[in-house]
Amino acid sequence: MSTSFSLYIPRESGMHRLHPLTKLALVAFCLVLGLFLPGVWLTYLAFMLLIVPLAAWAGVLPSFLRAVFKTALPVVISVFLVQGLFWPGGTPILHLGPLSLKQEGLQFAIRSAGRFITVVSSFLLLTFTTRPDGLMLALSQRGFPNSIAYIMLATMQIVPRFQTKANTILDAQRSRGLETEGNLLVRLRALLPLVQPLLLGSIIDIEERAIALEVRAFGRPGPKTSLLVLHDTPAQRVLRWLLLLAMLAVIGWRLYLAIAPRLAA
Amino acid sequence: MERLRRDFSTITLVMIPVAIAINIAIGQLIYTLKVPLYLDSIGTIFVAAVAGPLAGMLTGALTNLVWGLSGINSFYTAFWITGAVIGLVAGLFSRFGWFKVWWRAIIAGVITGLIAALISAPILTYVNGGVTGSGTDVITAVFRNAGLGILPSAFAQGVSSDPLDKAISFFIVWGVIRALPLRFLDRFSRAEDIR
Numbered sequence: 290m291s292t293s294f295s296l297y298i299p300r301e302s303g304m305h306r307l308h309p310l311t312k313l314a315l316v317a318f319c320l321v322l323g324l325f326l327p328g329v330w331l332t333y334l335a336f337m338l339l340i341v342p343l344a345a346w347a348g349v350l351p352s353f354l355r356a357v358f359k360t361a362l363p364v365v366i367s368v369f370l371v372q373g374l375f376w377p378g379g380t381p382i383l384h385l386g387p388l389s390l391k392q393e394g395l396q397f398a399i400r401s402a403g404r405f406i407t408v409v410s411s412f413l414l415l416t417f418t419t420r421p422d423g424l425m426l427a428l429s430q431r432g433f434p435n436s437i438a439y440i441m442l443a444t445m446q447i448v449p450r451f452q453t454k455a456n457t458i459l460d461a462q463r464s465r466g467l468e469t470e471g472n473l474l475v476r477l478r479a480l481l482p483l484v485q486p487l488l489l490g491s492i493i494d495i496e497e498r499a500i501a502l503e504v505r506a507f508g509r510p511g512p513k514t515s516l517l518v519l520h521d522t523p524a525q526r527v528l529r530w531l532l533l534l535a536m537l538a539v540i541g542w543r544l545y546l547a548i549a550p551r552l553a554a
Numbered sequence: 555m556e557r558l559r560r561d562f563s564t565i566t567l568v569m570i571p572v573a574i575a576i577n578i579a580i581g582q583l584i585y586t587l588k589v590p591l592y593l594d595s596i597g598t599i600f601v602a603a604v605a606g607p608l609a610g611m612l613t614g615a616l617t618n619l620v621w622g623l624s625g626i627n628s629f630y631t632a633f634w635i636t637g638a639v640i641g642l643v644a645g646l647f648s649r650f651g652w653f654k655v656w657w658r659a660i661i662a663g664v665i666t667g668l669i670a671a672l673i674s675a676p677i678l679t680y681v682n683g684g685v686t687g688s689g690t691d692v693i694t695a696v697f698r699n700a701g702l703g704i705l706p707s708a709f710a711q712g713v714s715s716d717p718l719d720k721a722i723s724f725f726i727v728w729g730v731i732r733a734l735p736l737r738f739l740d741r742f743s744r745a746e747d748i749r
Contacts (some may be wrong), residue, residue: 292618295625297625298623322680356628362686364686368685371684371685372683372692374574374695376698377698390681397704399647401683404683405683407629408629408681409629412622412625417582417625438561444574445624448575448578448624449574451575452579452582455582459583476588476589480587481726483727484726487580491575492734495565495569497563
């Protein structure tokens with residue numbers, strides 16, 4: 290694969306050598322922490338004490354943090370502006386001209402930002418440390434449909450080609466005099482001549498691909514062999530079960546906190 | 555079961571990755587044009603039209619998963635449910651022949667957009683704190699300032715962009731179906747619903 294549509298970084302780290310399902314379980318645990326930890330600050334703790342050390346262990350920390358920053362920044366800024374400044378009827382703690390920062394809004398924004406950063410960084414941790422084909426193989430071996438694995442992997446290979454194609458069409462139409470800059474109406478009018486060739490060309494192509502797969506017994510049921518070999522250990526199997534239990538515990542804790550006051554009342 | 559096997563024929567399974575790639579490539583192209591639209595579900599709607607609601611659901615859900623897990627737009631992953639529902643609804647409209655006439659396709663798009671906004675709003679509220687991190691957050695701020703809750707404001711923001719976006723997407727898919735040769739469309743399981 291020349292260019293792949295993924296931020297995966299190959300490294301010889303312990304994190305990378307883990308079985309893909311173990312990494313999936315770790316990331317799912319981080320995700321559950323992000324989504325279900327109560328309070329305002331705990332998600333930040335999960336990010337600093339679990340996700341960042343895992344990324345450091347994988348040896349991808351600088352590019353990982355850059356990606357988290359890039360993805361999270363627009364939403365984090367926006368949540369502080371929108372919810373912090375426009376919270377209806379909150380307690381103002383700082384006046385900024387006609388607007389004021391509300392205490393309730395600020396608290397909501399801090400909680401939301403922590404949750405968002407934890408969720409985004411969990412997904413990115415999986416992306417940076419897990420080969421897509423390894424993950425799909427591991428899932429197929431556990432009874433996940435082969436066709437879905439094919440769809441995921443084929444997509445990752447097709448997207449970069451399509452992006453090149455889209456840019457070629459953009460250049461071609463521009464050289465024919467198509468206006469792609471200017472006011473909104475001009476840009477909207479440019480839409481169709483750009484979208485149409487990309488759509489029709491790529492849809493017509495698939496017939497040949499379908500025939501190519503058919504003659505290679507793609508639709509045949511039964512076990513398939515793979516070039517990739519995955520390593521699993523008993524310790525990792527135990528760890529996966531423990532992570533599953535920990536996830537249930539966190540969700541249970543959150544549910545308890547939500548229900549307990551109502552039971553007491 | 556037989557219907558399911560026919561919906562997920564090899565041609566559909568080959569179409570789905572291409573459709574996902576169309577979603578992503580056009581989605582990013584639109585971003586460079588700086589038009590206030592997404593157009594990132596044209597592939598999903600096309601698959602739903604030619605191969606039924608379930609194939610559409612799969613395409614929509616996997617678009618968000620692949621796009622998100624590629625690391626380009628990580629938080630899209632959480633919106634896989636919205637993608638799935640867009641595919642489902644588009645497939646149902648196709649089932650009842652709404653892709654045969656252009657204005658019906660547009661109405662179907664508006665309704666799908668409203669449903670998409672309805673599904674996205676709770677996810678947006680819980681995962682993103684009610685904002686998208688893009689220009690449409692101004693609308694959320696206006697509604698918050700007017701005293702609306704976080705969830706209704708997030709929904710209002712969706713309503714301001716999703717129905718128009720899906721109406722245009724449905725119209726484009728209607729045009730694509732007209733432009734494709736019948737011989738090609740007939741390879742799909744739901745060809746009789748769209749011609």
